[in-house]
Amino acid sequence: MNAKTLEIQQFLQLSVKLTAFSEFQLQGTGQLEEYYDAVYQIIGEKNMIQLLTTFDKIQDDTGSDEVAFDKQFRAKVLSDEKLGPITRSLIKLWFVGTWYQLPKSWNDTFGLLENDKTYVISPSAYKEGLLWPTIGSHPMGAKAPGYGTWSAPPEIPAID
Template sequence: MSNGAENLQDFLAFSSFVTGFPLFRLRGTGQAEPYLSTVVKVVGDGTTRELLSRFRAIQTESGDDVTAMEASLRARILSDERLGPIARNIIKLWYIGTWYQLPAAWRDAFGVLEHDSTFVVSPAAYTEGLLWPAVGANPPGAKGPGYGTWAEPPRFPDVP
């Protein structure tokens, strides 16, 4: 991508909006760069830039109106035949750490991409997935809660 730092910022802004997690949390996973690299590797630099540019335009046009931004995002990205499945894959990437092969209908319409298959992005992607804080749990087999914590009832995060 032409300007890596700017594209990473746009990727993080998009990711924060669609996942509902703050930038601080996304950066703290250590997965921002690997996830952006994955998207670029799978769908290409041009398509990635188009998605982020469209999101940046939506942000600018919507200003501080979150409702308008959500509606515009749904209409102009998530409902888009080409960009929608990619955007949804980015959401899944953050939550689960896995890139899922784009749907067959997408591949039929836009072509098969060399690197488009289902795969886990990195060994850390599983433990850093947003799924775990979203459900208030630790990933099984990793990030143990500590000795004796089983003796206390589970604590569930407040739902906003």
């Protein structure tokens, strides 16, 4: 397995934790490699490695203890001054297909990233956003659900 393939697999596992969608569901969007490549280009190799390495270390340290994992993940990734804003932009990316520029405070502290700007990754990213299955709907103007489905309100699926 080459380094990029391994990093994409780590990125997928991180994305599972961030979105609460399964590997199968995330791969089913067809966006995994495109999102990995986009985020890599935006945050750079050093920040990507730090994010994935921190995530892996937490997994190694906590094993199958989900409570311990969640506690460490919140402290060392989501609440981290550097990694937190990156992961929050990554969550938004998966749900709406848009990368949101890191906050000015992040840029002031860690430096401006040349490719960091708010933009829709691709036309398919909008259509494949996790927002749509989360709310039990479809992306307006794309992936129409079929004739007459508009006659009933959307149903929000039960959370397992």
